[in-house]
Amino acid sequence: MKNYAGPAEIMYHTGLSAGMIRGAKYALLPGDPGRVEGLAKALDRNALFIASHRDYTSWLARIENAPVLVMSTGMGGPCVTFAVEELARLGAETFIRVGTTGSIQEDLHLGDVVINTASVRMDGASRAYAPIEFPAAADMDTVLALREAAEESGIPFKTGISISTDSFWPGQERYDSFGGYVLKRLQGSLEDFQHLGCTNYEMENATLFTLCAVLGLKAASICGVVAKRTDSESVAPHEAYEKAEKRFQKVVKRALEKMISHSRSGENIS
Numbered sequence: 159m160k161n162y163a164g165p166a167e168i169m170y171h172t173g174l175s176a177g178m179i180r181g182a183k184y185a186l187l188p189g190d191p192g193r194v195e196g197l198a199k200a201l202d203r204n205a206l207f208i209a210s211h212r213d214y215t216s217w218l219a220r221i222e223n224a225p226v227l228v229m230s231t232g233m234g235g236p237c238v239t240f241a242v243e244e245l246a247r248l249g250a251e252t253f254i255r256v257g258t259t260g261s262i263q264e265d266l267h268l269g270d271v272v273i274n275t276a277s278v279r280m281d282g283a284s285r286a287y288a289p290i291e292f293p294a295a296a297d298m299d300t301v302l303a304l305r306e307a308a309e310e311s312g313i314p315f316k317t318g319i320s321i322s323t324d325s326f327w328p329g330q331e332r333y334d335s336f337g338g339y340v341l342k343r344l345q346g347s348l349e350d351f352q353h354l355g356c357t358n359y360e361m362e363n364a365t366l367f368t369l370c371a372v373l374g375l376k377a378a379s380i381c382g383v384v385a386k387r388t389d390s391e392s393v394a395p396h397e398a399y400e401k402a403e404k405r406f407q408k409v410v411k412r413a414l415e416k417m418i419s420h421s422r423s424g425e426n427i428s
Contacts, residue, residue: 162247169244172229173211176248180218182225184414185250187241189257189362191215191230193403197256198228200407201414213237221411222418231255234324235283235365242369252300252376252417255366256410258402259320259358260330260385260393262348266357268386268394269401271315271409273304274379277363278321278356280329284368294322294367300378300417307412313405318357320379322364330359334391348387359387380413382406 168175188197191213198205198217205219205228213232218225227250231241242253259272266272277294279285284294301317308315323329328340331348363379370377382402384394393399 162249169247171212171240172214172216172244173209174214174216174229174244174248178208178218179216179227179245179248179250180225181249182218182227183249183251184224184417185227185229185241185245185253186410187229187231187238187253187255187362187366189231189233191232194228194230196403197407197410201226201228201411214241221414224418226414231362234361235281235322238362238365239283239286239369242366242373242375246373246375250375252297253366253370254300254304254377254410255362255379255381256406257360257362257379257381258384258399259360259381260387261358261383262352262387263316263318263357264388266316266383266386267314268383268398269314269405270383271308271313271402271405272320272358272381272383273301273308273315273317274320274357274363274381275301275317276319277367278319278351279364279368280321280323281361281364282324283365287369287372292368292371294364295371296363296367296378297370297376300376300413303413303417304378304380304409307409307416311408311412313409315409316357318355320358320360320363321351321356323359323361326361332391358383380406380410
C-alpha cells in the first residue's frame with residue numbers, strides 16, 4: 159500500500175505539501191539549488207518560487223498548462239532518496255535528473271548532452287533499496303522522449319551508461335584531491351569503464367534509477383558535459399558550462415511537451 163501524504167501535510171526534508179506542488183506529476187531534479195530558478199524560467203518565464211528548505215529549493219513551472227516541479231537535490235545519492243521519497247508521497251510520478259557530468263569517451267565533448275539509459279551502481283544509497291544485482295535502469299519511454307527532443311533540437315548528444323559514485327575524487331579516479339591518492343582497487347577503474355563503453359561519471363543516477371524502479375515510478379537523466387576526462391581532470395570554463403546548461407534546458411522542455419501531450423492523448427512515446 160502506497161503511503162501518500164495528507165493534503166496539508168508538510169514534508170520534513172523538502173518543506174513541501176501536495177497543495178504547494180499543485181498536482182505536479184513531473185519533477186526535474188538538478189543537484190545545485192542555484193540552477194533551479196534558471197531551469198524553471200527556461201521552461202516557463204512565469205515560473206514561481208515555492209519553497210527553500212535544507213538542500214531543497216523548489217520552483218513550479220507550467221508546460222502545456224500542466225504543473226512541473228523543479229527542485230534541487232543537493233549532491234549524491236542519499237539526498238536523492240529524500241527528494242524521491244517525499245515527492246512520491248505528494249503524487250509525483252516521473253523524475254528527471256537535470257545536471258552536469260564528466261565524460262570519459264573521446265566522442266563526448268564539452269557542452270554535449272548525455273542521456274543515460276542506466277548506471278553502474280558504485281553508490282551506497284541504492285543498496286538500501288535493492289541488492290547490487292538489481293539493475294539501475296532508466297525508464298525507456300522517458301529516455302526516448304529526451305532522445306527525440308535532442309534530435310529534433312539538433313543538439314549533440316549521446317546515450318549510454320553512467321558510473322554513479324559517492325566520491326568525486328577517488329571514486330572517479332581523480333588524482334587532484336588534497337591527498338592525491340586513489341585506493342589500489344580503484345586505480346585503473348576509469349580505463350576499465352571506458353573499455354566497457356560507459357559514457358560518463360556522475361553521482362545521482364544509480365540511486366534515482368534504482369529507487370524509482372523499486373517504487374514503481376519513472377526516472378531518467380540528462381546531463382551536460384562540463385569535464386572531459388580524456389583530456390583533463392579539470393572542470394571546464396564557465397562558457398562551456400553555459401553552453402551545456404542552455405542545451406539541456408532546451409531538450410528537457412521539448413521532452414516534457416512531448417510527454418505531457420502524449421499522456422493526454424493516451425499514447426506512448428514510440
